[in-house]
Amino acid sequence: MGTAAGPAADSDLVRATRGLPVSRTPVWFMRQAGRSLPEYRALREGTAMLQACQDPDLVTEITMQPVRRHGVDAAILFSDIVLPLVVAGVDIEIKPGVGPVIASPIRTVADVDALPALEPDRLDFLATAVRRLVAELGATPLIGFAGAPFTLATYLIEGGPSKEHARTKAFMYAEPAAWQRLLERLAVSAATFLRVQVDAGASAVQLFDSWAGVLSAADYAGRVLPHSRAVFDGLARPEVPKVHFGVGTGELLPLIGDAGADVVGVDWRVPLDEAARRVGPGYSLQGNLDPAVLLADRETVDREVRRIVEQGKAARGHVFNLGHGVLPDTDPGVLTHVVELVHELTAR
Numbered sequence: 001m002g003t004a005a006g007p008a009a010d011s012d013l014v015r016a017t018r019g020l021p022v023s024r025t026p027v028w029f030m031r032q033a034g035r036s037l038p039e040y041r042a043l044r045e046g047t048a049m050l051q052a053c054q055d056p057d058l059v060t061e062i063t064m065q066p067v068r069r070h071g072v073d074a075a076i077l078f079s080d081i082v083l084p085l086v087v088a089g090v091d092i093e094i095k096p097g098v099g100p101v102i103a104s105p106i107r108t109v110a111d112v113d114a115l116p117a118l119e120p121d122r123l124d125f126l127a128t129a130v131r132r133l134v135a136e137l138g139a140t141p142l143i144g145f146a147g148a149p150f151t152l153a154t155y156l157i158e159g160g161p162s163k164e165h166a167r168t169k170a171f172m173y174a175e176p177a178a179w180q181r182l183l184e185r186l187a188v189s190a191a192t193f194l195r196v197q198v199d200a201g202a203s204a205v206q207l208f209d210s211w212a213g214v215l216s217a218a219d220y221a222g223r224v225l226p227h228s229r230a231v232f233d234g235l236a237r238p239e240v241p242k243v244h245f246g247v248g249t250g251e252l253l254p255l256i257g258d259a260g261a262d263v264v265g266v267d268w269r270v271p272l273d274e275a276a277r278r279v280g281p282g283y284s285l286q287g288n289l290d291p292a293v294l295l296a297d298r299e300t301v302d303r304e305v306r307r308i309v310e311q312g313k314a315a316r317g318h319v320f321n322l323g324h325g326v327l328p329d330t331d332p333g334v335l336t337h338v339v340e341l342v343h344e345l346t347a348r
């Protein structure tokens, strides 16, 4: 149980999360699995996204693809943040080109009470996939993940992807007791989902609170952060490195680490040296190349990578990543180049 041990325990990724010396700055990319890879599209042909996520053979192969191709320093499990809800029995579909769509969005207190709980014994497929991956990855760490309660609540309440998250905020203000119950329940299922991955051998976990940046610091601190903290507390694996990430969180950076993270994920809006000041001591940083830069010319890519490597030195430890997920049109060759460049620039 728990796994600070294993061949990946002394990897550069794990060491960077703790602020220990590394042989070179570790690199991985959010959404490295899927998205831009032709071998991913070929493999996914004829299988719905949420089906693929529950097939240990497909999960293993898709997770391995970017590791083989790019030589990244970590794998991230191929899954989706809505999977715990799907496994619990919520009617959700991932529509190609759209994202998760919920058949019956949550609009009332009764809807919150009707939300099914996630039974850990339904996650055998997940444990199987993680065990296979850990065996295949050897010294390369596997990052497990879950969606944070707030970001999952936006999908459940809006019924699908949205920009303003106005219904979500309206529910948060108008129904504070139901809001609290909803986020508590989502925290329990996220913790369960993470624990299964860690106990099967994942070396680190990332909590994606992608849309938390739409909140004021006061609302985030009072109505959301305690539930993200409950995920990490509920995971109850203190030895496992924890990354906490959101988009547009510049104003929230002083709070994000408080959830119990070792690493704060930063998008491209705040330079890493400034982010290190806002986050405070005691945390490593992950980020923060603008994914759109990968669509630009090679000179721009190299200049931005160099800048981020420099600014990352202000942090206790630096895990090089994008500021958000790989864009679907990205040339996979550019991703491989970024891995090589970061390694070259930071080799000790």
Ligand code: 1CP
Pocket: 029, 030, 031, 032, 033, 034, 035, 049, 076, 077, 078, 079, 080, 081, 082, 094, 095, 096, 097, 098, 099, 100, 145, 151, 160, 161, 162, 208, 210, 324, 325
């Ligand atoms: O049919 C397809 O190919 C569906 C596209 C797709 C893929 C490949 C979706 C639908 N999810 C995924 C995989 C996925 N989702 C991973 C795989 C591992 C990796 O990183 O390589 C991960 C980590 C996620 C996490 C995820 N899903 C997040 C958090 C990360 C982020 O980008 O902010 C979010 C917000 C989702 C919801 C979701 N699922 C899929 C889409 C298109 C979306 C976003 C929709 C929206 O804009 O609201």
